[in-house]
Amino acid sequence: MTTSAADTAATTTAEPKLRLEGVRRAFSVRGRKGAESTLTALEDVTLDIAAGEFLTLVGPSGCGKSTLLDLLGGLAAPSAGRILLDGEPVTGPGLDRGLVFQQYALLPWRTAQGNIEFGLEAKGLPRRERAERAREYLALVGLDGFADRYPHELSGGMKQRVAIARSLAFDPEVLLMDEPFAALDAQTRESLQEELLSIQQRTGKTVLFITHGIDEAVYLGRRVAVMTSRPGRIKSVIDIDLDRSAEEDLRSTPAFAHYRHLVWRELHDEVAQAQRSELARPAPASAEEADHG
Structure with missing residues (x-):
């Protein structure tokens, strides 16, 4: 089932874990001749995410997906609207949200276990408890035996596993993921x-996963939210009803192809619009304008 943006706030009957209400984000940018103008990255983004839900978010390049994740993580504030976690406004970073980015952001001078313990230190956990929990989450992501390895001794996939374990170890309410697998080879x-699906099922975490890949969005998400070209809005939310218990390869089933086509159809015109806008837009005069374009 596909729902319009106007219906997304009513998709769950219970109080949502995460709620976005009319979120807008605009930036002041300086043009080539020094004149300032406003760049609107997000406009009237409204979306509910239920507790324990795995929701994926797709949209064309430059539509504000990463900007939205920054807002959810409390790394920036909306220009208008509000973001609620368990009914309380998000006003800054917090241990109730774990973030995983495309870049692993591991501390090179710390081992895999030491990187996971780093987040636990902020919670004031005793050293022994930190070590036990770090080993527990290394096992959860399949890295038993790699506790003493440094980042340069790990493959890209292993580094991302450590990053996921680090975010899970301090037991966040919500896991926010910004294209975490984009730099990896297809098999990894x-x-x-x-x-990740197995971990989410075992832990019951609420996950918002941003991706450019339609296949990835359909495979992971129980719902897929599609964003418009900039300024980004929620165009539609598609319910994904796949039999994940079947032994056959899910990606090769007719049902998977059906949902992939639904998402592609919603996204196709937005990608074309984004490309037309990019061609018509002057080259950015500042790094900030380039980052949010």
Whole structure:
């Protein structure tokens, strides 16, 4: 089933874990001749995410997906609207949200276990408890035996597993993921997708996963939210009803192809519009304008 943006706030009967209400984000940018103008990255973004839900978010390049994740993580504030977690406004970063980015952001001078313990230190956990929990989450992501390895001794997939374990270890309410598998090869990416689904099912975490890939969005998400070209809005939300218990390859089933086509159809015109806008737009005069374009 596909729902319009106007219906997304009513998709769950219970109080949502995460709620976005009319979120807008605009930036002041300086043009080539020094004149300032306003760049609107997001406009009237409204979306509910239920507790324990795995929701994926897709949209054309430059539509504000990463900007939205920054707002959800409390790394920036909306220009208008509000973001609620368990009914309380998000006003800044917090341990109730775990973030995983495409870049692993591991501390090179710390081992895999030490990187996971780093987040636990902020919670004031005793050293022994930190070590036990770090080992527990290393096992959860399939890295038993790699506790003493440094980042340069790990593959890309292993580094991302450590990053996921680090975010899970301090027990956040919500896991926010910004294209975490984009830099990995196809085989490793599919392996980590399966691992992530297994982890989410075991932990019951609420996950918002941003991706450019339609296949990835359909494979992971129980719902897929599609964004418009900039300024980004929620165009539609598609319910994904796949039999994930079947032994056959889910990606090769007719049902998977059906949902992939639904998402592609919603996204196709937005990608074309984004490309037309990019061609018509002057080259950015500042790094900030380029980042949010």
